[in-house]
Amino acid sequence: MKTLKDVAVGETVTVARLHGEGPVKRRIMDMGITKGVEILVRKVAPLGDPMELNVRGYELSVRKADAEMIEVN
Amino acid sequence: MEIKIALAGNPNSGKTTLFNALTGSRQYVGNWPGVTVEKKEGRLKGYDDVIIQDLPGIYSLSPYTLEEVVSRSYLVNEKPDAILNIVDGTNIERNLYLTTQLIEIGIPVVVAVNMIDLVRRNGDEIDLAALSEKLGCRVVEISALKNEGSQEAAKLAVEAAQQKRAGEMPRVFNGPVEHAIAHIEESLQDQVPATNLRWYAVKVFERDEKILSELRLDAATAADIEQHIVDCEKQLDDDAESIITNQRYAYIASVVEKGVKKKAAKHALSASDKIDQIVTSRVLGLPIFAVVMFLIYAIAMGGWSISIGTAATDFTNDVIFGEWVPGLFDTILGAVGVTEGSVLYGLIQDGIVAGVGAVLGFVPQMLVLFLLLAILEDIGYMARVAFVMDRIFRHFGLSGKSFIPMLVATGCGIPGIMASRTIEQDRDRKMTVMTTTFMPCGAKMPIIGLIAGALFNESAWVAASAYFIGMASIIISGIMLKKFKMFAGEPSPFVMELPSYHVPSVGNVLRATWERGWSFIKRAGSVILVSSIIIWFLSSFGTVNGQFGMVDNLWEDESVATEEYVESVAARMGISADEAAPMDDSILAGIGNTISPIFKPLGFGSWKPTVATITGLVAKEEVVGTFGVLYNYDDQGGEDELGENGEQLWDRVAEDFSPIAAFAFMVFNLLCAPCFAAMGAIKREMNNAKWTLGAIGYMCLWAYVCAFITYNVAGVAVGQVAFGPGTVIGIALIALIIYLLVRRGYVPEEGTKAVTSVAAAAAAAN
Numbered sequence: 001m002k003t004l005k006d007v008a009v010g011e012t013v014t015v016a017r018l019h020g021e022g023p024v025k026r027r028i029m030d031m032g033i034t035k036g037v038e039i040l041v042r043k044v045a046p047l048g049d050p051m052e053l054n055v056r057g058y059e060l061s062v063r064k065a066d067a068e069m070i071e072v073n
Numbered sequence: 074m075e076i077k078i079a080l081a082g083n084p085n086s087g088k089t090t091l092f093n094a095l096t097g098s099r100q101y102v103g104n105w106p107g108v109t110v111e112k113k114e115g116r117l118k119g120y121d122d123v124i125i126q127d128l129p130g131i132y133s134l135s136p137y138t139l140e141e142v143v144s145r146s147y148l149v150n151e152k153p154d155a156i157l158n159i160v161d162g163t164n165i166e167r168n169l170y171l172t173t174q175l176i177e178i179g180i181p182v183v184v185a186v187n188m189i190d191l192v193r194r195n196g197d198e199i200d201l202a203a204l205s206e207k208l209g210c211r212v213v214e215i216s217a218l219k220n221e222g223s224q225e226a227a228k229l230a231v232e233a234a235q236q237k238r239a240g241e242m243p244r245v246f247n248g249p250v251e252h253a254i255a256h257i258e259e260s261l262q263d264q265v266p267a268t269n270l271r272w273y274a275v276k277v278f279e280r281d282e283k284i285l286s287e288l289r290l291d292a293a294t295a296a297d298i299e300q301h302i303v304d305c306e307k308q309l310d311d312d313a314e315s316i317i318t319n320q321r322y323a324y325i326a327s328v329v330e331k332g333v334k335k336k337a338a339k340h341a342l343s344a345s346d347k348i349d350q351i352v353t354s355r356v357l358g359l360p361i362f363a364v365v366m367f368l369i370y371a372i373a374m375g376g377w378s379i380s381i382g383t384a385a386t387d388f389t390n391d392v393i394f395g396e397w398v399p400g401l402f403d404t405i406l407g408a409v410g411v412t413e414g415s416v417l418y419g420l421i422q423d424g425i426v427a428g429v430g431a432v433l434g435f436v437p438q439m440l441v442l443f444l445l446l447a448i449l450e451d452i453g454y455m456a457r458v459a460f461v462m463d464r465i466f467r468h469f470g471l472s473g474k475s476f477i478p479m480l481v482a483t484g485c486g487i488p489g490i491m492a493s494r495t496i497e498q499d500r501d502r503k504m505t506v507m508t509t510t511f512m513p514c515g516a517k518m519p520i521i522g523l524i525a526g527a528l529f530n531e532s533a534w535v536a537a538s539a540y541f542i543g544m545a546s547i548i549i550s551g552i553m554l555k556k557f558k559m560f561a562g563e564p565s566p567f568v569m570e571l572p573s574y575h576v577p578s579v580g581n582v583l584r585a586t587w588e589r590g591w592s593f594i595k596r597a598g599s600v601i602l603v604s605s606i607i608i609w610f611l612s613s614f615g616t617v618n619g620q621f622g623m624v625d626n627l628w629e630d631e632s633v634a635t636e637e638y639v640e641s642v643a644a645r646m647g648i649s650a651d652e653a654a655p656m657d658d659s660i661l662a663g664i665g666n667t668i669s670p671i672f673k674p675l676g677f678g679s680w681k682p683t684v685a686t687i688t689g690l691v692a693k694e695e696v697v698g699t700f701g702v703l704y705n706y707d708d709q710g711g712e713d714e715l716g717e718n719g720e721q722l723w724d725r726v727a728e729d730f731s732p733i734a735a736f737a738f739m740v741f742n743l744l745c746a747p748c749f750a751a752m753g754a755i756k757r758e759m760n761n762a763k764w765t766l767g768a769i770g771y772m773c774l775w776a777y778v779c780a781f782i783t784y785n786v787a788g789v790a791v792g793q794v795a796f797g798p799g800t801v802i803g804i805a806l807i808a809l810i811i812y813l814l815v816r817r818g819y820v821p822e823e824g825t826k827a828v829t830s831v832a833a834a835a836a837a838a839n
Contacts, residue, residue: 046358047464
């Protein structure tokens, strides 16, 4: 299973499924990361975490630990 | 009849700018009942009967964050007459997500598409009529920053409120979802107001715990509804919450496709993104961060010629509250016949003017600092600070943004505590408020200077160790505390928008600066006034030879303070007769004597350091001043004014303290409860008596433990203290701290949802 955490900077992927439950998952979805959406991994923070994504036309930052909940194609 | 219009929108959508443009100076700022979320309302310009209620910036109406819960309970229970929904036109897809939820509540909605100037500049087109048709509500374009169309949008909202009729609800959901929701609506229609029916039905479908516990469905209905939800989940192979979110975004995608034409390609770099490619890049991100932080420190806190904040505060302290105000009061009091030495004179000059002046002196520095922070926030760099520092700070239960309060606290703890307001996460913010004053502030420097000079040959290591102890205390406290239930229960998802960079708006920046400064003056001011008066009273009054009054006056009267009496005082205090001073008879000295045994285990259990510690609560530099009084600096006559680090006292202090006891005294004073002004700021930020007391209590406890270990364990290690029971207890305390650091900590029960800030606030309120 490939997750968003493993995606290289500059790569664009499509969300296949979200794992986990509760507030964090809801927050991720509320911010627009839902099944089928295209995500570009824009960059990684200077210290290696969190990562910056471009999704639905804006910039969003997510910790790698949370990115692991997002299964991508 | 008054009309209430709720202003709702995402963070960074320009909501504050719009609110300021609509209400001007007619604003009221407070807090939502029981929580630390700020509440603002104001009257619409040109309408005396229209109130604009500013809701917190939110992305959704989920039950998981305080801001969202506050907003939705206001919208559903207080029933405003209309909602003015501000939407960022440059980021319309995610912004409309909230819109679809607002419309469901059943209150008339007007959508204002903001930043239309930027949309046009990007070459994008937004078809307002198409959006309006798809969403079932009025849609207008505005530029809040340029005050273009703002008043018209508000006018439309007023009209919508007067018509009292919401538009037709858009068909957001389809297939089995709509079927299930329609079924739920049928079961609920007798229980909830007809206008809110769709809202409740969708929330029940999502299994929203707050709504379910509010509705108290009977078992049969609940089971019937649950069956429909489960069927739907099976059919779509997803959980209910995800199904709703997916369909909302799918619907919005169809709206955007019809109504918005973007010129730039998908995932293209905007001008802001290009700037950010450099500002937060892997190579330059940290150096740029360091430069920005250094500039803030240099301008607001440092001691250089560019340090406007320090210069302004020095001027206020030394000139305004050092000469002008006391001089003015001298004149006034003289004119009305209140002479120096009288009770009233002492109360006004030494109690009120000196105490309040000590606090107001920091206001200019705070305003400079808040101005810089407001600019950073308005530009959009604050979010980047969190982005860059998150990796380090999350381990201590803090936010990347906690870096700023801690940096600021090395200058003064008060603005440090108040700077924590930029941290969104409730838990991170509380933790920052609790630990930030561990950093040695400017006023603690004289204490360090006194101890280093008196006992350590002015070694620079003493100051260095003070900073080290401060930072270690923050880190250790963070790790220990985050394992306790009240902190650990709450997950802090770091799913954060990095807003586009903007040119800051002068109006917003100045207003934010003033709001923070004023709230400090107002709230902290009252706490400080009262406590300054109390400390003044305790230190100036007492019983001299059986007579109660101001000790200074009674001592001057030789018929009261007879020679034998002075000798008896000296004997009681364990000093020689020429060392005895009026303050030895004060109530404070009595209190110091009574409670000094508490500090025995720390090595400085005599009344002088105890009294100095108490007066340090007024302002930390008072510790040195009090030593000056208690070690009779005044009596020597002819000498210069007491040096900032109490240079002239060094010999006398050195006689009284062993180096390790002096060091323990310093550790205690660095870490224990901060000055009253900082405590006032803590109270302001916690907005809760329990949390305020808890925070201050924790600081005192931590200070005691650290000083105890310093004296009893480090003291034995350096050979200045004999091994004893204290050493054993000290070692046990170290073991306890290590245990608290490495233990697994509280983990929310498996299977149940983790406690959110919402639940935490509810628990704190009980």
